[in-house]
Amino acid sequence: xxxxxxxxxxxxxxxxxxxxxxxxxxxxxxxxxxxxxxxxxxxxxxxxxxxxxxxxxxxxxxxxxxxxxxxxxxxxxxxxxxxxxxxxxxxxxxxxxxxxxxxxxxxxxxxxxxxxxxxxxxxxxxxxxxxxxxxxxxxxxxxxxxxxxxxxxxxxxxxxxxxxxxxxxxxxxxxxxxxxxxxxxxxxxxxxxxxxxxxxxxxxxxxxxxxxxxxxxxxxxxxxxxxxxxxxxxxxxxxxxxxxxxxxxxxxxxxxxxxxxxxxxxxxxxxxxxxxxxxxxxxxxxxxxxxxxxx
Numbered sequence: 659x660x661x662x663x664x665x666x667x668x669x670x671x672x673x674x675x676x677x678x679x680x681x682x683x684x685x686x687x688x689x690x691x692x693x694x695x696x697x698x699x700x701x702x703x704x705x706x707x708x709x710x711x712x713x714x715x716x717x718x719x720x721x722x723x724x725x726x727x728x729x730x731x732x733x734x735x736x737x738x739x740x741x742x743x744x745x746x747x748x749x750x751x752x753x754x755x756x757x758x759x760x761x762x763x764x765x766x767x768x769x770x771x772x773x774x775x776x777x778x779x780x781x782x783x784x785x786x787x788x789x790x791x792x793x794x795x796x797x798x799x800x801x802x803x804x805x806x807x808x809x810x811x812x813x814x815x816x817x818x819x820x821x822x823x824x825x826x827x828x829x830x831x832x833x834x835x836x837x838x839x840x841x842x843x844x845x846x847x848x849x850x851x852x853x854x855x856x857x858x859x860x861x862x863x864x865x866x867x868x869x870x871x872x873x874x875x876x877x878x879x880x881x882x883x884x885x886x887x888x889x890x891x892x893x894x895x896x897x898x899x900x901x902x903x904x905x906x907x908x909x910x911x912x913x914x915x916x917x918x919x920x921x922x923x924x925x926x927x928x929x930x931x932x933x934x935x936x937x938x939x940x941x942x943x944x945x946x947x948x949x950x951x952x953x
Contacts, residue, residue: 662829667733670700671925693728701731705734705737712747715772719771719774766802778808781802783812786820793827796824796828818847832860835863839943840947859912862913879947882949883943885946887943890942899928903928908935
C-alpha cells in the first residue's frame, strides 16, 4: 500500500496568493512563474477549489491549456470540501463543509475542467467535516481513483482521530497542517507522531507563521524567536526564512513546506538552501518559542 504514495518535491508551491487573493497575476506572469518553478525542480503546485473565490484554478489552467506539455512536468494537489460564500457560488447559503459524494465528485469535475487536465495527482479534503461519512468518502474516492481522475488522496487540518477514521478505510497520502516555530501544535498533539509512525510525510501550510516573525511590531514571543534566529543565522550564514524552513524540515516525519510566496526569487533561494541545524540549535529555537526550559 505504501507504494501508492506520491513523491513530493523538496518544497511545494502554494498558489493561493497568485491570483485574486494576492498578486493578481495576468496570464504572462502565470506562465513565467510556472515555467521557472519547473526549471528549478519545484514541480509540486498546491491548489484548492476556493482559492481566488473559485478563480485561481482556472487562471492556472489556462497556461496548461495553451501548453499541455507542462502538465506532465508537474504534480498538482487540489482540495475540496469547503462551501464558501462567493459571488461565484450564489447557491451557497452559508459557509460550511461538505464531504458528501455528490459534492466531492462535482468538485473534482470542476477542478479537472478549470485546471485543463484529465487527472488530479493529489486530492485533499480541505477541512474536517463534522458530518463526514468515512465509508461514503472512501467509496467515492475509490471510484474516482478507479476512473483515473484522482491518483492519490489525503486530508488537510485533520486531527489524529479524524485521520485514523478515514485512513482505516482508504490509504491517505498526507495531512496538510499548519506548523511553524510559532505554531507548535503538530509537534505536541500527536499529528507528527502519527505520520512518522505511518511513514507519511506531512505537508505544511504557513511555515513562516503568516509573516508574524517579520512584523514591525512583534509579540514578546515572536521577539524571542527572532532574536535567537538572528544569532543562528550568523552561524549558518543564511537568512532567517531559510533557517526557519531548515528548523521545520529537521523533524523526522520529513515535513514538506507549502511556500506561499509569489516571488520566484524566494523559491529559488529556498530550493538552493542546504542548511542542516544541529539538535541543540533546533532546541534553541524551540525553547525561544515556548518561553521556558524543557523539563
